[in-house]
Amino acid sequence: MNLASSTASAGSSVPGWVLVVAAVLVSGLLLAGPALRRRYPVAWWLLLGFPVAAFRVVQTWRPLMAGCGLAVSRRPALTVVSGLVGNGAPPPQPRVPRRGLIRPTSGGFVLLVRLLPGQVPEDFVKAAPAMSEDWQVHAVRVTSWKPGVVRIAASAADPLAAPQLPKQRGPGHLLRVTVGALETGAAWVLDLRRVPHWLIVGATRSGKSTLINALVAGLAPQPVALVGIDCKGGMELSLYEPRLSALATNREQAVRLLAALVDLTLDRMTVCRAARVRNIWGLPDKERPVPVVVIVDELAELFLVASRNEKDEAQAAGTALIRLAQLGAALGVFLVVAGQRVGSDLGPGVTALRAQLGGRVCHRVADPGTAEMALGDLNPDALKAAQAITPEQAGTAVLASGDGWERARSHLITEAEAEAVAAEYAHLTPVLSELHVEAP
Numbered sequence: 001m002n003l004a005s006s007t008a009s010a011g012s013s014v015p016g017w018v019l020v021v022a023a024v025l026v027s028g029l030l031l032a033g034p035a036l037r038r039r040y041p042v043a044w045w046l047l048l049g050f051p052v053a054a055f056r057v058v059q060t061w062r063p064l065m066a067g068c069g070l071a072v073s074r075r076p077a078l079t080v081v082s083g084l085v086g087n088g089a090p091p092p093q094p095r096v097p098r099r100g101l102i103r104p105t106s107g108g109f110v111l112l113v114r115l116l117p118g119q120v121p122e123d124f125v126k127a128a129p130a131m132s133e134d135w136q137v138h139a140v141r142v143t144s145w146k147p148g149v150v151r152i153a154a155s156a157a158d159p160l161a162a163p164q165l166p167k168q169r170g171p172g173h174l175l176r177v178t179v180g181a182l183e184t185g186a187a188w189v190l191d192l193r194r195v196p197h198w199l200i201v202g203a204t205r206s207g208k209s210t211l212i213n214a215l216v217a218g219l220a221p222q223p224v225a226l227v228g229i230d231c232k233g234g235m236e237l238s239l240y241e242p243r244l245s246a247l248a249t250n251r252e253q254a255v256r257l258l259a260a261l262v263d264l265t266l267d268r269m270t271v272c273r274a275a276r277v278r279n280i281w282g283l284p285d286k287e288r289p290v291p292v293v294v295i296v297d298e299l300a301e302l303f304l305v306a307s308r309n310e311k312d313e314a315q316a317a318g319t320a321l322i323r324l325a326q327l328g329a330a331l332g333v334f335l336v337v338a339g340q341r342v343g344s345d346l347g348p349g350v351t352a353l354r355a356q357l358g359g360r361v362c363h364r365v366a367d368p369g370t371a372e373m374a375l376g377d378l379n380p381d382a383l384k385a386a387q388a389i390t391p392e393q394a395g396t397a398v399l400a401s402g403d404g405w406e407r408a409r410s411h412l413i414t415e416a417e418a419e420a421v422a423a424e425y426a427h428l429t430p431v432l433s434e435l436h437v438e439a440p
Contacts, residue, residue, distance in 0.1 A: 042106050049156055050104040053135060057102055057111070060134045065096040068127035072096075072116050107185040108137065108155040112145055121150045125381075128152075139183070143404070159185040160396055160409040175291060175334070177218030179211060180395070180410035188399070188408040190215060192293065195359040195401050196329035200338040201374045202363025207395035208338055209236055211361065212295065213413035215336065216240050220425040225292045225432055227261070229254045231301035239418040242426035245292075246435040251302060255313050257435060258320035261294060261333065264434045265324060268331040279330035290430045291332040294324065299339035303346040318349030325356030343369040362386040363397040379405050 065071045071094040097119070100112035113124065121144045128140040137154045145151040159181055173191075180188035190198070202208030216237075219226060225245040228237035234249035241247055248254040268280060268289055280288050296302070303318060305311040325335055337357060344351050354373060362374040368387065375383040375398065382405035386398040395409045413421075 045107060045156060046104055050109060053109060053137065053154070053156065054102045054104075056135050057099075057109075061099055062093070062096050064127075064130065064134050066094055068130050070097060070116075070119065070123060070127060105153075105185065107157065107159055108153065110151060110153045113150050113152060115148050115150065124150050124152070141183075153184065155183060155185070159183060160393075160407065174222055175219075175224065175293075177215055178411075179214040179218060180408050183407040188406075188410070190359075192291075192334045197325050197335040197357045198337070198359035198361065199342070199354060199357040199374055200336065200361040200363075201340070201342050201365055201370050202338075202361075202397065203340055203366040205391075205394060206363035206365070206389075207397060207410055208340070208363050209297075210395055210412055211363075211397070211410040212236070212297065212336070212338060213239075213418050214411045216243075216295065217413050217418060217421045219293060220421050221428070223290060223428065223430075225290050225430040227257070227292055227294045227435065228297070229257065229294065229302075230297045232298050236297045237295060239415060240422045243422040243429050245430055245432045251310070251313050251317065254302060255316050255320070258317055258324070260435050261292070262320050262323050264292070264432070265327050265331050265333050267434070268333075269327070272331070280332045289332055290432075291334065292432070293334045293336065294328075296321070296335070296337045297339075299337050299350070300341055300346060303350060314347065315349065318347065318353065322349065322353050322356060325353060339370075341365075341367060341370050342373050343367070344373065345369075359399070359401045361397050361399045363395075364389040364391060364393065375400055375405075378402075381405065 062071070073094050095116060097116055098114045100114075102109050102111045115121075115124075121142065124142045128142050131140040131152070132138065132154070135154060137156050138158050139155045141153045141155075143151050143153070160183060175192040177190050178187045179190055182188050200208055200211060202211075216226060220240070220243050226240065226243055228234075228240065228244045228247040230237040230247065230249055231251050231254055232249075234241075234247060237244070237247060238249075246257055248257040271287075271289070272278065272280060272283070275283055275287070277283055280291075283289075302321075303314045305314050321335070321337070324333055328334060335357065337353070342350060342354070350373075354377075360374045360378060362371055362382075363386075365371045365374075365386070371383055371386045375386055378400045382398050382400045385405070385407060389396050389398070393409075395412065397408055397410070399406055399408050
C-alpha cells in the first residue's frame, strides 16, 4: 500500500519537474531576449521569434484565407445532403488552401501552399500585404514553386536595413563576388560565369558607385584583368587605376580601347577555333587567356553627341560594345555597364546593347524611363519594386535576370578602402599589350 502510493507520487512528480524546468528555460530566454537579439539575431530568431511567428501562422491561416478571398465555401455540397444536416448544426468550415510545413530561415520562414481549383499564384501575391500584417513580419514574398503550388517566404525584419556580410578571404571563386545582401538575408553574389554581362543604373547617391566599388574590390584579388572606361575624366574608376590593365577617360580614348578589345576577342576566337573548343574554358589551364572584365561608368557620356564627329565616335563605341556583348561571354570578356540615365533617346545602339546585357540592377532613378529600360522587358513586378525605392534607401536596388528578381543592398566600400584594395593587389594587374594603343 505504501509502496504503491509512493510509486504513484513519484510518477506524478515527473511532469511537475518538467514544467518547472520548461518555465525556467522560457523565463530565461525572455529575460535574455533583447541582448540575445542584438548580439546573436539568428539564434534569437530560431529560439524565440520563429516559434511565435509559426504559432501566428497556424492560428490565423483559416480566417486569413477567408478574409483574402482564398477560401472556397462548402455550401453547394450541402444542398445535396441538406436532409442529413440537423437543425442547429454548425455551418461547415470553408475549404482553405492546404499549407505545408513551416520551415525557419536565418531571418524568417518559408512554406509551400497547394492552390485550390481555379486559383492562380497572382491571387496569393495580392494577399501578401495582408499576410505580413497578420503575421507581424516585415514582408511576405509569394512566388510560383511549381504548377499548383506557391512558395511563401516571410522576412521577420528588413535584412537590408543593416546587412551583415562576412569578409571575403582570399580570391574565392573565379569571377564570383559577394557584393551585398539579398532581402531574403542571403548573400548577394554576382557570378559573371553564370550571368556574364550586367547593366547597372541609378541616380546620384543611389548606391550605383558603391556597387561598382564592391564588385571591383572583390575582383581585384582574382587572376583577372580589369579595364575601365570612365568618360567623366576618370573621376570614379581612377581610384582603381593601379589595378586596371587599361583606363579610358574620354570618348576618343574609349573608342580606341573598345576597338582593341574587339580585336582581342577576335584573336581569342581564332585560338579557340584552332584548338577545336567552343570557348576559352575548354582550353588547357596554361593556354587559357586571362579573363577581362570591362567596366563602363556613365554610359550616356559615350552616346551623347553635339557634332557630326561626335556622332561617328558614339556610333563606333556603341557598335564595339554590342560586339563585345555578343562574343565576349565565350571568349572571357565580360561587360559591366553603368549609368545614371539610360534611355532609348540616347540612340538605337543603347536599346540593342540592353538586349545583350542579361543581368540588370536598378537603384533609385531620377526618371521612370531609365527603370523601364533596365527592368521593363524582364519583369513588371521588378519594375514596380524599383520605382518604390526612396532616397533614404541608398544602396538598395532591384536585381533581375532571366531567373527572376530580388531586392538587395550593396556593401559599402569607401573611397579610402577602394584605393587600399587597388594598392594591395596592384602586383596582380595583368599586362595586356593589345590594349595599349597609341593616339592617332
